[in-house]
Amino acid sequence: MERTEKIPKATITRLSLYCRQLELLEFDGYRMVSSEKLARLCQVNPAQVRKDLGYFGEFGIRGVGYEVKELQEEVKKILAINREWRMGIVGIGNLGVALLRHENFPARGFHFIAAFDSDPDKIGRTLRLGFVIRDVNELKEASKDLEMDIGVITTPAAGAQATADRFIDAGINAILNFSPAQIHVPEYCIVENIDFTIKLDILTYKLKNEIGI
Amino acid sequence: MERTEKIPKATITRLSLYCRQLELLEFDGYRMVSSEKLARLCQVNPAQVRKDLGYFGEFGIRGVGYEVKELQEEVKKILAINREWRMGIVGIGNLGVALLRHENFPARGFHFIAAFDSDPDKIGRTLRLGFVIRDVNELKEASKDLEMDIGVITTPAAGAQATADRFIDAGINAILNFSPAQIHVPEYCIVENIDFTIKLDILTYKLKNEIGI
Numbered sequence: 001m002e003r004t005e006k007i008p009k010a011t012i013t014r015l016s017l018y019c020r021q022l023e024l025l026e027f028d029g030y031r032m033v034s035s036e037k038l039a040r041l042c043q044v045n046p047a048q049v050r051k052d053l054g055y056f057g058e059f060g061i062r063g064v065g066y067e068v069k070e071l072q073e074e075v076k077k078i079l080a081i082n083r084e085w086r087m088g089i090v091g092i093g094n095l096g097v098a099l100l101r102h103e104n105f106p107a108r109g110f111h112f113i114a115a116f117d118s119d120p121d122k123i124g125r126t127l128r129l130g131f132v133i134r135d136v137n138e139l140k141e142a143s144k145d146l147e148m149d150i151g152v153i154t155t156p157a158a159g160a161q162a163t164a165d166r167f168i169d170a171g172i173n174a175i176l177n178f179s180p181a182q183i184h185v186p187e188y189c190i191v192e193n194i195d196f197t198i199k200l201d202i203l204t205y206k207l208k209n210e211i212g213i
Numbered sequence: 214m215e216r217t218e219k220i221p222k223a224t225i226t227r228l229s230l231y232c233r234q235l236e237l238l239e240f241d242g243y244r245m246v247s248s249e250k251l252a253r254l255c256q257v258n259p260a261q262v263r264k265d266l267g268y269f270g271e272f273g274i275r276g277v278g279y280e281v282k283e284l285q286e287e288v289k290k291i292l293a294i295n296r297e298w299r300m301g302i303v304g305i306g307n308l309g310v311a312l313l314r315h316e317n318f319p320a321r322g323f324h325f326i327a328a329f330d331s332d333p334d335k336i337g338r339t340l341r342l343g344f345v346i347r348d349v350n351e352l353k354e355a356s357k358d359l360e361m362d363i364g365v366i367t368t369p370a371a372g373a374q375a376t377a378d379r380f381i382d383a384g385i386n387a388i389l390n391f392s393p394a395q396i397h398v399p400e401y402c403i404v405e406n407i408d409f410t411i412k413l414d415i416l417t418y419k420l421k422n423e424i425g426i
Contacts, residue, residue: 013411015418041395196312196315204387207362
């Protein structure tokens with residue numbers, strides 16, 4: 001628990017990448033993988049793979065490599081994705097619908113179990129997943145039965161903070177924020193932001209400075 | 214140009230955040246902002262703001278702060294977002310449509326100018342933006358006139374690498390990849406990945422290790 005502080009976020013991100021490649025390797029029938037190969041597949045260097053895994057224990061056999069299935073299970077345990085997670089989403093526009101239909105979420109144990117919007121035209125509509133879009137005003141009340149672990153925000157920027165406040169008020173401590181607004185939450189709440197335009201800024205910065213466009 | 218190597222990606226990401234807050238400050242009528250206030254708005258510490266900006270020159274007046282509009286322009290120049298960028302997108306599913314309609318892109322100078330898909334039912338359909346969805350097989354030919362700067366991939370994972378290859382073949386050196394697949398590109402090509410499930414893995418890792426769920 002204490003050592004968590006020292007583990008860089010980049011390591012966690014890479015563990016997530018390793019996990020995907022290990023799944024693909026298993027799918028392709030591989031039983032073992034060397035750190036060199038795993039590194040190459042993930043586009044990092046082998047020392048990085050060993051260092052990242054080293055934070056969490058001793059894995060693999062020196063000179064031989066890792067057992068694909070075993071390492072995959074260990075990494076999933078570290079990332080806490082060896083279980084199911086229940087998600088609620090607020091803002092059922094194009095992006096919201098895209099996420100609700102995203103096949104990779106349920107495949108990885110992330111299940112949308114409730115959807116909310118403020119638009120009277122949307123409220124009451126039944127989604128492909130089998131549940132109806134609820135009034136966002138009912139979020140707190142609804143959450144008593146829903147046991148949501150994670151709140152997903154896909155509202156426009158203007159509605160993001162109010163939505164975050166609703167999630168927190170409903171006892172949800174983990175938020176995935178897709179809106180371009182920065183949200184402010186109590187310290188005990190965890191937020192991950194996915195801002196598409198920030199990625200574009202990084203891309204253009206590199207285009208200018210690395211390619212010289 | 215040379216110093217680019219030393220600038221951490223996290224600095225570039227934060228510059229993008231500073232830029233957003235500076236825009237909001239300007240919108241709210243502020244002419245000056247202290248590094249303390251800018252830092253608070255961006256949820257970082259003031260020393261970090263000064264350090265990040267320090268990579269690129271001397272900004273602001275000691276003890277007074279930064280001119281909101283001037284700093285905003287400087288940061289935009291650094292990030293190369295003081296100009297328009299032309300984007301092509303492949304994969305016009307829910308996510309593709311969500312991005313095509315995303316208001317923040319054009320507002321920040323990122324313009325979709327072409328859309329491609331492989332689905333005969335989609336090819337030829339006119340988008341709200343005023344252009345039709347083209348056959349992805351025509352990407353290279355079409356790109357001769359389009360002057361695309363950035364290629365956006367919103368295909369399923371299985372189609373991501375082929376799409377990246379098409380973009381590169383068409384002379385596009387910057388790719389924003391929304392598919393959950395890792396794509397391999399020549400060294401001169403820049404890729405930024407937006408994988409929603411990786412963010413969820415980070416969130417669940419933190420939920421387990423910081424909150425203890």
